[in-house]
Amino acid sequence: MLCANVSDKELVSQYLRGKEQALEILITRHKERVFTYIVSLVKDRQLADDIFQDVFIKVVNTLKRGKYNEEGKFLPWVMRISHNLVIDNFRALKRNPTIDGGGDFDIFDLIKREDPNAEDQLVWDQITGDLKEIIEELPDEQREVLKMRHYGQMSFKEIAEETNVSINTALGRMRYALINMRKTIEERRVDLLKH
16 A cells, blocks of 8 residues: 655665556656756746646656666655756757747847846856866866866966976876866767856
8 A cells, every 4th residue: 555655765676666646646756846947947837837747747758667776765856857858858949949920929129138047057057066076077187187177267388387297298287188078978979058
């Protein structure tokens, strides 16, 4: 028997064992929070509803493929899927802008898209988040040089003095940091383009 006070982790477990009702409880439990989050990003209830449905289709597919391994952190996992689908939607809009001219069409909506706005900020935040994650995965010496150079605005001479290495060693570490980052970006197919 399923009841509403069962943990998310247990409900996921029960759903994977064939209890469809467990998924209904999970969706009911979190739908308001997830939907509100999506609406706050896209500012359009109909679009938010579409994305919300896509989120739970992705959740179901991931669960059924046995790819869920979030150690009981169901809601943060669903929120991350929501965030990523919103960003995918914004990127698709930038690549394929549409003008339908019907209903509530307002030409000024098209002009507003050119200004920096929540969509651009969200995509930019995702890009910088991806980059920071990749930088943190670099070997210590490479990460240190990269941060000194880009965030500390230090010259290679200053970096060499600070780290007690030759300028050539500092340059080499920077070069390898960039090579490793490029390799990781290609492997993960990280999209660093805003437009």
